[in-house]
Ligand SMILES: Cc1cc2nc3c(=O)[nH]c(=O)nc-3n(C[C@H](O)[C@H](O)[C@H](O)COP(=O)(O)OP(=O)(O)OC[C@H]3O[C@@H](n4cnc5c(N)ncnc54)[C@H](O)[C@@H]3O)c2cc1C
């Protein structure tokens with residue numbers, strides 16, 4: 001006899017992965033319940049993470065006139081006195097709009113939403129404690145754990161919500177500090193550090209590591225750090241934090257080697273951990289690792305209890321809104337016994353710092369480590385007409401190309417629109433294209449995208465022997481030899 005459940009799919013968490021899982025399952029005609037304890041849909045992504053930080057960035061760039069400073073000088077400002085209210089106004093509107101879009105999406109797709117904190121009773125049943133103190137039990141044939149993550153808060157950090165805060169505390173600041181210390185130079189720390197530096201706040205970045213952003217191509221990071229130093233950002237790298245004390249009302253970060261950094265506000269961004277603490281995982285036959293993360297099958301996103309799936313930040317790397325959404329969709333397909341779409345080989349990484357960084361594919365360092373013969377081509381944004389128009393003096397784009405097959409291996413960008421531009425490279429990579437595509441293709445003019453063509457020509461110039469009187473690259477036809485070689489060789 002088939003067992004009856006209240007819902008075909010229960011999703012715990014309404015962030016990017018939970019939302020995608022819920023909508024996908026409902027598109028397959030399944031009954032779906034989403035449970036979230038926040039009281040509003042959207043998850044960390046909408047309320048404290050991706051959307052607030054990116055809205056803050058956009059507000060700061062607009063109000064400071066950052067993008068125009070190349071033309072009008074570093075003292076140029078659109079609004080002279082920018083205060084916390086200026087920053088929060090746009091934030092409130094954006095978040096409200098996001099929530100409305102999500103609520104409407106759930107409604108249109110017949111997804112039920114219930115607010116309350118969920119915990120397992122057994123592998124098919126959860127108990128939902130609602131904010132008023134009551135509770136009820138519901139059962140689901142499949143359960144998707146999409147509870148996300150929360151800032152890691154070590155006991156020795158004196159968080160007080162005003163002088164020492166984590167990234168959740170950056171939403172709705174009641175004042176703009178004159179100086180900011182950021183402890184932890186991961187993506188979150190770097191994004192906020194550079195956004196506040198663009199506001200002319202004096203920023204110091206502390207990290208125990210000697211090298212920051214070690215998954216990014218070194219040349220990009222070196223250029224990025226150079227630009228930040230030029231903006232007067234201070235770095236205290238290679239020294240772990242020993243303690244934080246409050247002196248004369250200001251937080252002072254004391255490093256193991258004795259260095260001290262005093263500021264108005266200290267932001268601690270030393271990593272995140274899976275929000276599994278309240279789930280009573282043992283009742284469902286599950287346990288989390290020391291960072292609260294769940295282990296899953298990388299193809300189906302099933303946990304070791306097969307009807308329970310886990311997606312998004314709760315499974316750890318890469319912990320992005322973008323990848324979380326795809327994980328949610330795949331888990332829903334599997335839970336609804338539909339074909340599971342394979343995840344594309346390459347996904348981009350976007351760091352919304354000032355300036356932006358975005359990457360897809362492998363770095364030069366990885367190419368060397370894997371002993372892949374490669375060549376790199378670089379194009380500076382200032383060499384494009386768009387760069388001239390926008391007075392973009394700094395950004396550049398770099399492509400990595402396999403010397404044997406001419407296939408594109410990686411794209412690395414620092415500068416304006418990097419997080420948008422990267423998708424051109426991503427498409428070529430996922431379709432297994434060669435760098436000659438960029439030479440042959442016609443791009444809109446004037447655009448930053450032309451930098452792909454210049455970088456490809458840079459590669460061409462480096463790998464093609466020069467003959468007297470033949471300085472220009474020949475027109476490369478679709479029948480030219482490089483794409484032919486691609487079919488038989490592997491990179
Ligand atoms: C400051 C910051 C900036 C970021 N910027 C970017 C970016 O630019 N690009 C990008 O791709 N990613 C970014 N990220 C990462 C991105 O926000 C996360 O990868 C994404 O939100 C993870 O989605 P998720 O589906 O795991 O759920 P989350 O968005 O983490 O949401 C989980 C939800 O589950 C709910 N929940 C938890 N436990 C329970 C329970 N027991 N019962 C009921 N509900 C529960 C929570 O209330 C929450 O609403 C950023 C993150 C931060 C913190």
Ligand SMILES: NC(=O)c1ccc[n+]([C@@H]2O[C@H](COP(=O)([O-])OP(=O)(O)OC[C@H]3O[C@@H](n4cnc5c(N)ncnc54)[C@H](O)[C@@H]3O)[C@@H](O)[C@H]2O)c1
Nearest residue numbers: 184185186187188189207208240241269270271319350351
């Ligand atoms: N644009 C984006 O895609 C984006 C933006 C923000 C966050 N995220 C995601 O959020 C996740 C978490 O980011 P995060 O930056 O909090 O964590 P992280 O783990 O990436 O970085 C933490 C950093 O803090 C340092 N650190 C930790 N403890 C320290 C101490 N006591 N003293 C000095 N340094 C210390 C570590 O060396 C590390 O460099 C990332 O995995 C990322 O994928 C993505």
